[in-house]
Amino acid sequence: MKKAIIGAAIFVFSLSAVLVTAGSPVKKESGKKEVPSLESLRLTPEQTARIRSLRESYLIDREQSRSQLVNKRMELRLLWMQVNADPAKIKDKQREIDALREQRQEKRTSYQFEFRKILTPEQLSKYIILEYGSARGKHKSKRNYRR
16 A cells, blocks of 8 residues: 555656646747837836846746645645545645645745836836726626617
C-alpha cells in the first residue's frame, strides 16, 4: 500500500513539474486583451517600458504562485488518498491553499493599482471606459427593452 502511495506521489509531482515548465511565464493569450486598449491610450515610450516591466514581473510572480498552488493541491489530494487520512493535516493543507489564493489576489490588486499609477488622469479615464465600458454596451441583458 505504501508503495502505491509513493508511486502516486511521484507521478503527481512529476506531472506538476511538467505542467509548470511546459509554458513560458509570458503567454501570448494573456496579452491579447490588454494590447488594443493600450494602443488607443497613446502611451509615451517611458510609460510603455514601465508597463511592460511591471507586467512581466507580475506574470512571472503569478506563474510561480500558480505552481505553488498546484503543488499544494497535489499534496492535499495525496492526503485524501491515504486510508487513514489525518483530518488535522488535511485542514492545515487547506489553510495553506487558502492563504496562497489570498496572496495571489492581493498581488493582482497591487498590480492593478501600480498599473493605474503609471497612467495620466486622462489615460486612466479612457482606460476605465475601454476596459469596463458601460453595463449596457458590454453585457446586454437577456430582456429586450420594448417600446
